[in-house]
Amino acid sequence: MNQSIRLLTQLIATPSVSRQEKGAADLMEQYFKESGFAPQRIGHNVVVWGAARRPDKPNLLLCSHLDTVKPAQGYSRDPHSPVIEEGRLYGLGSNDAGGALVCLTQAFIQLHQLQSAYNLLLVLSAEEEISGSGGLAMVLPQLPPIETAIIGEPTGMQAAIGERGLMVLEGEAVGVSGHAARGEGINALYQALKDINILKNFSFEKISPLMGKVHLQVTQIEAGTQHNVVPDRCRFVVDVRSTDSCSNREILEMLQNSVQSTLTPRSLHHTASATPADSPLMQAIHALQIPAYISPTTSDWIQLSCPALKIGPGDSSRSHTADEYILLSELEEGLNGYLRLLNTLITDHS
Numbered sequence: 079m080n081q082s083i084r085l086l087t088q089l090i091a092t093p094s095v096s097r098q099e100k101g102a103a104d105l106m107e108q109y110f111k112e113s114g115f116a117p118q119r120i121g122h123n124v125v126v127w128g129a130a131r132r133p134d135k136p137n138l139l140l141c142s143h144l145d146t147v148k149p150a151q152g153y154s155r156d157p158h159s160p161v162i163e164e165g166r167l168y169g170l171g172s173n174d175a176g177g178a179l180v181c182l183t184q185a186f187i188q189l190h191q192l193q194s195a196y197n198l199l200l201v202l203s204a205e206e207e208i209s210g211s212g213g214l215a216m217v218l219p220q221l222p223p224i225e226t227a228i229i230g231e232p233t234g235m236q237a238a239i240g241e242r243g244l245m246v247l248e249g250e251a252v253g254v255s256g257h258a259a260r261g262e263g264i265n266a267l268y269q270a271l272k273d274i275n276i277l278k279n280f281s282f283e284k285i286s287p288l289m290g291k292v293h294l295q296v297t298q299i300e301a302g303t304q305h306n307v308v309p310d311r312c313r314f315v316v317d318v319r320s321t322d323s324c325s326n327r328e329i330l331e332m333l334q335n336s337v338q339s340t341l342t343p344r345s346l347h348h349t350a351s352a353t354p355a356d357s358p359l360m361q362a363i364h365a366l367q368i369p370a371y372i373s374p375t376t377s378d379w380i381q382l383s384c385p386a387l388k389i390g391p392g393d394s395s396r397s398h399t400a401d402e403y404i405l406l407s408e409l410e411e412g413l414n415g416y417l418r419l420l421n422t423l424i425t426d427h428s
Contacts, residue, residue, distance in 0.1 A: 081184060082180045082181060082184050082409050082412075082413060083162075083167065083406065083409060085109065085180045085183070086160070086167060086172060086176050086177065086179075086180045086404075086409070087160040087167070087169070088105060089102055089105065089106075089144075089171060089176050089179070089180070090158060090159075090160040090167075090169030090170060090171055090172055090176065091158055091159070091160055091169075092105055092158075093146075093158055093170075094144050094145050094146055094171065095145065095146055095147070095148055096145040096146070096147070096204070096205050096206075096207045096208045096210060097122075097145075097204070097205060097208070097210065097212065098145075099122040099144045099145045099204040099205075100122055102122075102144040102145075103119065103122045103123065103124050103144060103202070103204065106124045106144070106183075106202050107119060107124050109183075110124070110126050113187060120216055120217050120220060121204060121212050121216055122144065122204035122205075122212065123144075123201060123202065123203050123204050123212075123213065123214070123216065123217050124144070124200075124201070124202040125199070125200070125201050125217060125221075126186070126199070126200045126201075127197065127198070127199055127200075128186070128189075128190030128191070128197060128198035128199070128200075129190055129191045130190065130191055130192060130193055130194065130197070130198070131197040131198075132197065135194075135195065135196060135197050136195075136196055136197070136225030136226070137196065137197045137199050137221075137222060137223065137224050137225055138196035138197065138198055138199065138224075138225065138226055138227070138228070138423070138424065139199050139200075139201060139224045139226070139227035139228070139382075139384075139386075140182050140185075140186055140198065140199065140200045140201070140227075140228050140230070141182075141200075141201045141202075141203055141214065141227060141228070141229050141230065141378050142175050142178045142179040142182050142202060142203070142229070142230030142231070142390070143175050143179070143202070143203045143204070143205075143206030143207070143213070143377075143378060144179070144202050144203065144204055145203075145204055145205055145206055145207050145208075145213075146170050146171040146174070146207065147174075147207050147398050149170050149400075150398060150399055150400045150402075151400065152400035152401075153400045153401055154400070154401055155168060155401060157169060157170035157402070158170060160172070162406070165405055165406050165407065166403040166404070166405055166406070167403060167404050167405075167406060167409075168401060168402070168403040169402065169403070170402055171402070172392075172402055172403055172404045173232050173392040173393065173396045173397055173402050173403060173404045174231070174232055174392065174394075174396070174397035174398065174402070175206075175230055175231050175232060175390065175392075176404070177232065177390065177391040177392045177404040177408060177409055177412055178230030178231055178232060178390030178391060178392065178412065179202060179230060180409070181230070181390065181391055181409060181412035181413045181415075181416055182200065182228075182230045182390070182416060183200065183202075184413050185413060185416035185417050185420055186198060186200045188417065189417070189420055189421070189424070192424065194424035194425065195423075195424050195425065196225065196226075196423070196424050198424070199221070199224075201214065201217055203217065203378055206377065206378050209244070209345075209348060209376070209380065209381075213378070213381075214378045214381045214382075215381050218381060218382075223384075224382065224384045225384060225385075226357065226358065226359060226384055226385045226386065226423075227379075227382055227384055227385070227386035227387075228359075228386065228387060228388075228389060228416075228419070228420075229377050229378055229379050229386055229387070229388040229389075229390075230388075230389070230390040231373075231375075231377050231388050231389075231390045231394070232390055232391065232392025232393055232394050232396070232397060232404075233371075233373070233388060233389050233390055233392075233394065234391075234392070234393055234394075234408075235368070235389060235390065235391055235408075235411055235412060235415040236368065236369045236370065236371055236389065237353075237363045237368045237369070237370045237371075237387050237388075237389050238370075238371060238372065238373035238387060238388035238389065239352065239353040239359075239360065239363070239370045239371070239372070239387055240288050240289055240322075240350070240351065240352040240353065240372040240373065241350065241351045241352075241372070241373045241375070241376060241377065241379050241380070241388060242289060242293070242319040242320060242321060242350050242372070242373070242374055242375075242376065243319065243320035243321070243326060243348050243349040243350035243351070243376070243380065244317075244318070244319060244320070244348040244376045244380065245318040245320055245326040245329065245330070245343055245344075245345070245346065245348065246315065246316070246317060246318070246343070246344040246345070247315065247316040247318060247330070247333070247341045247342065247343055247344075248313065248315060248341070248342045248343075248344065249270065249273065249274075249296075249313065249314040249315065249316055249337075249339045249340070249341050249342075250311065250312070250313050250314075250339055250340050250342070251266045251267070251269040251270035251273060251311070251312045251313075251314075251338065251339040252266055252269075252310065252311060252339075252340075253265050253266030253267075253268075253269060253308070253309065253310045253311070253312075254308075254310055255307055255308055255309065255310040256307075256308040257306065257307070257308070258305070258306045258307060258308055259306060262308065263308035263310065264308070264310075265308050265309060266301060266309050266310055266311050266312040267301040267302065267309050267312045269312070269338060269339065270299065270301065270312035270313075270314055270339060272338075273337035273338060273339045274296050274299070274314060276336055276337050277294060277296060277316060277333065277336075277337065278296070280294065280332075280333065280336060282323075282324075282329075282332070284323040284324050285323060286321035286322050286323040286350075288321075288322060288352060288372060289321035289322060289323070289350060289352075289372050290321065290372075291321070292318065292319065292320055292321055292323070292324070292329060293318070293319040293374075294316055294317065294318045294319070294333075295316070295317045296314055296315070296316050296317075297315050297316070297317050298314060298315035299312065299313070299314040299315075300312070300313050300314070301313070312339075314339075316333075316341070318333075319374060320349065320350050321350050322350045322352055325346075325349065326343065326346045326347075326348070326349060327346055330343055330346070347380075348376065348380045349380070351379045351380065351382070351386065353385055353386065353387045354385050357385040358385075358423060359385055359386070359387050359423065362419055362422045362423045363387070363419070365422055366418055366419060366422060368389075368415075368419070373388055373394075375394060375397075389415070389416075389419070390412060391404065391408040391409055391411055391412025391415070392404045392408055392412075393408075
């Protein structure tokens with residue numbers, strides 16, 4: 079427990095905004111070397127195999143991320159100065175996902191020498207917060223096939239057995255510029271607002287029995303060059319949280335057919351994920367009576383094609399907030415919970 083707290087305070091004190099994780103990766107690489115491991119660096123990602131690895135066994139991936147978002151406005155304390163007050167450890171990344179990362183690390187260290195049904199593999203990833211190409215997406219092609227995975231994120235140690243997908247759309251309405259005083263031109267901003275209202279009220283017919291309705295929100299808008307010019311371009315951004323009821327491409331086609339603005343996806347690859355009902359992961363959480371739910375947020379799970387689930391200490395509602403913190407009791411619960419789950423999952427019945 080003390081080791082988890084000590085390691086987490088060091089990570090908090092090491093700024094690691096997405097694409098700037100080198101310091102945190104260096105810290106964890108050195109930590110593993112001092113602990114007797116031979117960690118591998120792939121960019122700003124840290125990869126560590128367990129000592130009991132055998133080529134005839136399937137590989138179990140444990141993954142949590144090193145990067146953080148930028149500090150939110152409203153911090154009343156230094157986000158990189160870890161402070162413990164009244165059972166809370168404050169600091170940027172403490173909850174998302176430092177708590178899960180250090181607890182997974184300690185569980186891995188305690189279990190990596192066991193002769194088990196799986197080879198244990200720990201990946202501390204970069205660029206998770208931006209779904210970047212320099213994160214787990216860079217690591218996976220350099221690894222052997224992964225049979226199953228546990229993703230460390232703040233879930234209150236409940237098991238997220240499904241995760242909505244993510245599609246970000248760049249919207250653009252086109253008009254004709256003119257002088258505002260003369261009422262000339264075609265105002266692209268007005269057209270964009272019409273389309274935004276359509277998107278706001280759009281109803282998806284297909285509803286997932288597991289994940290419910292597709293959710294979308296328009297989150298950004300930009301138009302105009304000065305007060306007296308009718309804007310001929312208006313750009314906006316749409317955040318779409320997809321389900322397993324239809325593909326991102328199908329959603330894009332439905333939305334595009336409903337608006338005049340052009341909708342361009344940043345990516346179509348971040349689809350919804352669900353833990354197969356017959357997987358060993360589901361058997362383990364049922365055996366341990368771990369509550370399950372569907373997560374509205376994305377994680378490194380979107381990079382994987384194997385059965386996976388998301389679980390970890392902390393509370394997702396604290397992520398990306400000012401004065402972020404994790405409870406010390408949650409760190410203890412996280413380590414113990416990971417050990418129980420992994421021991422149930424990796425027990426060699428042969």
